[in-house]
Amino acid sequence: MFRVLSRYSLPEGATILLVIDTNRIMAGLLRSSTSRKIILNDNFSFYAPDYIKTELTKHRGYLMKKARLNESDFDTILHMLLDKVRLVPFEEFEPEYSHALHVMEPVDVDDTSFLAVGLALHLDGIWTEDRHFIRQDLMKVFHTSDLIQLI
DSSP, X not given: OXXXXXXXXOOTTOOEEEEEOHHHHHHHHHSSXXXXXXXXXXXXXXXXXXXXXXXXXXXHHHHHHHHTOOHHHHHHHHHHHHTTEEEEOHHHHHHHHXXXXXXXTTTOGGGHHHHHHHHHTTOSEEEOOOGGGGGOOSSOEEOHHHHHTTO
């Protein structure tokens, strides 16, 4: 199901296919950071449930204030980051949703859709800093420190 990836190297021309946690996008919005560098790097292709746009919009005011960005600059950066993320509609990951819910129920039910996206699209893993994701064993978890080694 998963491609074998060595810990710190990526075959030339290869791309790692990852679910991206909303918090990683938020980190990329807040400042020119490691997260932004990873999102914009061509070694990775990112996927997320399409409702993350709603979640980002819900936190828009807070993110703009925290990042000290005006509306125009915020929109530019958000657009730049989301251009690198394929937003997956529920219909595409619905077949795996029940399975993902069963696994995530004791962990964090709010992250069920992220796991379902990865399972439905047969992705290489999920990029997150949320510790609870390591309590599931269906998807490999990549941390920022893992991905920065591959740039």
